Amino acid sequence: MAAHESSRFRKALRRAMTPLVTILVFGIAGATGLAGYAMIARQGGESDGQQAPLTPVGVMRVAPSDGYTITRRFTGQVEAATRADLGFEFGGRITELLVGEGDLVTEGSILARLDISALLPERAALEAELAALQADAELARLTLARNDSLTERGFRSVAAQDEARLRLVRLEAGMAALRARIAGVDVRLEKSVLRAPFAARIGQRLADPGQTVAGGQPVLVLFDAAPPKARVGLPAQIAARLRVGDRLQVDIGGTVQVAQLIQIRPDLDPGTRSRSVILGLPGEKAAVLGDTVALLVAQQVAEPGFWAPLGALREGARGSWSVMAVETTADGDRTLPAAVEVIHTDGARVYLRGLLPAGGRIVAEAPARVTPGQIILAQAE
Incomplete structure (x- = not known):
């Protein structure tokens, strides 16, 4: 219980x-x-x-411009100042070829020789014939002198005297012909030696010793040792603005140098409709023949706008662009977007057109760091 x-x-x-x-x-x-x-x-x-710290932002003041300058590049080719395809005027067998590709030669240097073994006996035979005719001519002179004496005394007819005189004329004409033939052989002997017409560098060698070549057939290609030139095709309207003697910039192998305009062709290329100009290249840096060069031509474009760094652009919807403008308010510098149009770019900068006031300011770099309407600490760049 x-x-x-x-x-x-x-x-x-x-x-x-x-x-x-x-x-x-x-x-x-x-x-x-x-x-x-x-x-x-x-x-x-x-x-x-306590107030939150302001974000420091690089700001630049835009400078309005009436236009911008673009540099256009026109490609051309390096050429030798003079090129010559050398060959013998008369055909024959090459006995000596004294130069190789790439050799430097002076004006008048012997480059090659032909076989002259057939020319020497021919010249010797002609000289022998000439000597025989000279002997006959001497005899004809003596005969003519005797006939003149006999004719004066009446012992010789006038016809015999004329015959002796004309025989001497024929012999002298024969000797002149032989001398001309000997001179022809001498020319062929001289032409059997190939000489450099100017100071040059040997390009291509088109024949070898022992080879038989025809008259006029190229044996060697020579390039003038003088500084090379460049041939560039330009639009007709640009070429018309240039003058012989102008100093222009050319890009040779990544190095910009100054070249002088030495010639402007008066005709248009039928294929490209361009007008060729010839530039004398400087000799400081040897250009390789056949290499490409770029002629740099500055062209002014009349278009109101302003320059800004490439990093100042903000990409919007449907390919639109804007920059972050900076306005002064009672609370401080405040950001607001401003629509712009990209006109031209040179890589690091862009040329823009937009509704910014003269002397306005924009965020120079990384505008995505700030938002529209944000108060910032503006730092001049």
Whole structure:
């Protein structure tokens, strides 16, 4: 009986304690929340008194321009000042070829020789014939002198005297013909030696010793040792603005040098409809014959706008572009977008057209770092 009463007492005690414990838990939770809220409110009140630091941004002032200058490149080719395809005037077998490709030769240097073994006996035979005619002519002179003496004394007829005189004339004409033939052989002997017509560098060698060549057949290609020239095709309207003697910039192997305009062709190329100009290249850096060069021609374009760094552009929707302009307000320098149109670029800069006031300012680099309407710390660039 006592045990039963004790169990009933414990149950009644648990029923009485449960609401008290619940009230105590909720009370502790509420007190904790109030304390946290007060702490946050206190920290917020402290932070309201401090201003966030401004973002430093590079800003530049745009300068309006009436136009811009572009540099156009026109490709040409390096040529020798003079090129000559040399060959013998008379055919024959080459006995000597004294130069190789790439050799430098001076004017008058012997380059090659032909076989003259057939010319020497021919010349000797002609000289022998000439000597025989000279002997006959001497005899004819003596005969003519005797006939003149006999005719004066009446012992010789006039006809015999005329015959002796005409025989001497025929012999003298024969000797003149032989001398001309000997001179012809001498010319062929001289032409059997190939000489350099000017100081040059040997280009291509088209024949070898022992080879038989025809008259006029090229044996060697010579390039003038003088500084080379360049041939460039230009549009007719640009070539018309140039004058012989102008100094122009050319790009040779990545190095920009100054060349002089020495000739302007008067005709148009029927294929390209361009007009060729000839440039004398400087000798400081030897250009390789056949290499390409670029003639740099500056051209002014009349178009109002302003220059800006390439990094100042912001890409918008559907291919549109803008820059981040900077305006002065009571709160400080504030950013706002401004639509622009890209007219020209030279790689690092862009030429823009847009509704910016004269002397306006823009964010020079990385405009994506700031947002429209943001107050910034402008730093001049």
